[in-house]
Amino acid sequence: MADEIKHYATGAIIPLGDGFTGKSVLSRLIINPDLSEEDLREILLKTKKSYNIELEFASEKVEIDHLPITTTLQFYVFPGQRQKISDKSTTFDEILSVFDCFPALLRISVLLLIYDVTRFSTLESLEIWLRFAIAKEWIYEDTLIVLISNKVDLDTPDEKNIANVTSTILEYAHDHALPVDINHIRTLNTSCATLEGIQELRDMIVDWIATRGIRGVGIVDR
Numbered sequence: 001m002a003d004e005i006k007h008y009a010t011g012a013i014i015p016l017g018d019g020f021t022g023k024s025v026l027s028r029l030i031i032n033p034d035l036s037e038e039d040l041r042e043i044l045l046k047t048k049k050s051y052n053i054e055l056e057f058a059s060e061k062v063e064i065d066h067l068p069i070t071t072t073l074q075f076y077v078f079p080g081q082r083q084k085i086s087d088k089s090t091t092f093d094e095i096l097s098v099f100d101c102f103p104a105l106l107r108i109s110v111l112l113l114i115y116d117v118t119r120f121s122t123l124e125s126l127e128i129w130l131r132f133a134i135a136k137e138w139i140y141e142d143t144l145i146v147l148i149s150n151k152v153d154l155d156t157p158d159e160k161n162i163a164n165v166t167s168t169i170l171e172y173a174h175d176h177a178l179p180v181d182i183n184h185i186r187t188l189n190t191s192c193a194t195l196e197g198i199q200e201l202r203d204m205i206v207d208w209i210a211t212r213g214i215r216g217v218g219i220v221d222r
């Protein structure tokens with residue numbers, strides 16, 4: 001009897017946004033969906049400011065058109081600071097220059113543009129972060145861009161601002177001839193404290209990568 005063929009899909013996810021917007025905590029929560037109250041507290045309170053790249057991986061089997069697909073999410077979390085704080089600290093650009101040749105970073109399946117709803121400047125910065133992604137040629141026809149309003153436990157996001165950023169993304173995509181339209185852009189409110197939107201974000205990412213990630217086949221190990 002022929003061995004069963006196993007289907008895989010994988011994709012790189014990069015959260016981009018200023019420091020302290022929640023990139024590290026959010027990535028950890030998506031990777032670990034079944035956390036106890038205690039684990040959640042630990043992640044919220046003890047996630048350290050990082051000056052290095054953080055890598056997080058998770059795998060989930062999903063069914064797409066009756067086909068089971070083992071989906072792997074690869075998170076690459078860069079430090080958010082663009083300016084050097086001290087001699088020992090590294091900036092986004094420095095870390096990126098080291099990892100630039102990483103094959104997984106040539107094309108990004110999911111770009112998370114994250115801002116903190118309590119700080120308007122972090123929303124304004126998203127334009128700069130988007131420019132980075134465009135300059136790196138990360139965005140292609142199978143890239144999903146998710147605009148995330150994080151920390152909604154602390155404040156209510158302004159719908160008008162979100163709509164403005166969405167149209168800015170579309171304008172940039174048009175100006176740079178990127179194969180991205182409104183179907184490639186989603187918006188979501190999240191809170192790492194109440195877990196609002198976290199499961200929805202995870203499902204969104206898993207589903208996108210299962211259907212539009214990098215596919216491969218292998219043989220089931222018996």
Ligand SMILES: Nc1nc2c(ncn2[C@@H]2O[C@H](COP(=O)(O)OP(=O)(O)O)[C@@H](O)[C@H]2O)c(=O)[nH]1
Pocket residue numbers: 017018019020021022023024025026043044045047048049080150151152153154190191192193194
């Ligand atoms: N209240 C609240 N705090 C959050 C939320 N997300 C992250 N934080 C806190 O914000 C700080 C920065 O988060 P972190 O993930 O380290 O940000 P990063 O610098 O973008 O990686 C930490 O103290 C987190 O516990 C949230 O949704 N609500």
Ligand SMILES: [Mg+2]
Pocket residue numbers: 023024025048049050079080
């Ligand atoms: Mg961080």
